[in-house]
Amino acid sequence: MAEKVVMAMSGGVDSSVGAYLLKKQGYDVIGVTMQIWQDEKRCDIEDKGGCCGLSAVEDARKVCADLDIPFYVFNFKQIFKDKVINYFIDEYYLGRTPNPCIACNKHVKWEALLARALFMEAQYIATGHYAKITELKNGRYALQMDFNNPKDQTYALYGLTQFQLKHTLMPLSGIEKDEVRSIAKEIGLKVFNKPDSQEICFISDNNYGGFIEEEGGKKILPGNFVNTDGDIIGKHKGIVHYTVGQRKGLGIAFGKPMFVKEINPLTNEVVLSENKELFSEGLMASDINYMAVESVKEPMEAYAKIRYSHKPVLSEITAQGENILCKFKESQRAVTPGQAAVFYDKDGNILCGGVIERAV
Structure with missing residues (x-):
């Protein structure tokens, strides 16, 4: 049968x-x-x-x-x-x-x-999905990146468990x-x-802030743009309208390119900086799902991918309690809290992945 x-x-x-x-x-x-x-x-x-x-x-x-x-x-x-x-x-x-x-x-x-x-x-x-499931010599299952396929979707699937991978066909x-x-x-x-899916399926006009204001049930309050020294340099329309690395749509001109460096919900402030200040040496990730390995006991070489379109960068990952500390070999731009950090071995197998908590 x-x-x-x-x-x-x-x-x-x-x-x-x-x-x-x-x-x-x-x-x-x-x-x-x-x-x-x-x-x-x-x-x-x-x-x-x-x-x-x-x-x-x-x-x-x-x-x-x-x-x-x-x-x-x-x-x-x-x-x-x-x-x-x-x-x-x-x-x-x-x-x-x-x-x-x-x-x-x-x-x-x-x-x-x-x-x-x-x-x-x-x-x-x-x-x-454009992804490959491999069964490794250690008996574990992992998703393996296809370096030559621009449609590779392993990054968005890092959260799958061993049981799920065992019962999945690609x-x-x-x-x-x-x-x-x-x-x-x-x-x-x-x-x-038929055209490929674009953007987020439940937001047809790509207006994330408007969707959140309409569906979230909370009043979105305006606040201050500040520079990295904490000086007020303008007014923003609510933190839900911004993301780290953003330049367009700030609604204010500064005479030079300025970007979102940080978003502080406690003070309702959006920190702006020049592009050179967006680069970080590493990140801390939480809510880790292990795939090709059961854990990271010692510092391990890995290739880190910090957004869907990001080219994996050589890094070193270390366990910090239940979290993963990642140190890039070369500093990376716009490490964004809330996005996924996915770590691959040299063969493209996902070692593990988690949610970015902060840049370090």
Whole structure:
């Protein structure tokens, strides 16, 4: 009997081709769309190519019909609100910059979906992520970065557990986006040229601050811009409108480029500096998830990635209690509290990852 796999279907080309490849490999494939947001005005599916609204459900349903596999819709709206939207809002209140896609991957696409899949007596779940799962000599599972694939998504998946990795298939491993679209076109899937998802799926206009003011239930108070000496140099419209490294949208001119260096929720101040003052020698990360290794007992060489588009930089990581201290070999710009720090070995395997608490 063929092994059963629940394929997370977003209605996009990646998950569609992933389902096709799994069926071709002999798996008993079930397509599932996780319904997490239904407001089409807020989640502009057709224009953005998003993955969360009613249009995505219909696209996924049509693909599953074309592939002759069963299709279901799971309502995960409440867990998405609790674990992703509320987290997103709360982090901005704290002056941090969250990554909701990482939270969604961890709590919705894996915790919730895998639990449901196992209840359906499936052996695996699968997604259309561009990532590779490897089983290492030490018996552990790890995600391995594809250095040659600009679509590599391992950074956003660092939070997966050993159990989740063991029960996950990544059918697009080793395939590039152009090839995926070619496969979709060749087999007649109408989503072959559907645009990729852009920005955050539940904020259609990219106005994070406006969304938080509308949905968060708290009044956002204006405050002071200050320089690194603490001198007041202007007024800001509320800390939720800013992130470390930001230059545009400050709403004030200084006669020279100025950037957000720090956000202090206790004093409601946004610290501005010149670009050269944004560089840091390292960072402290918390809430660590270990992947290729069980722990970091001694100082270890690693390649640190501090944002999705960041090129990994050679570093040294050391355990500091339950946290990780990372020292870069070369200073890095705009280390941002709330973002993920993911640490890879020389072969691209994720050693561990966590949430950036502060630059050091």
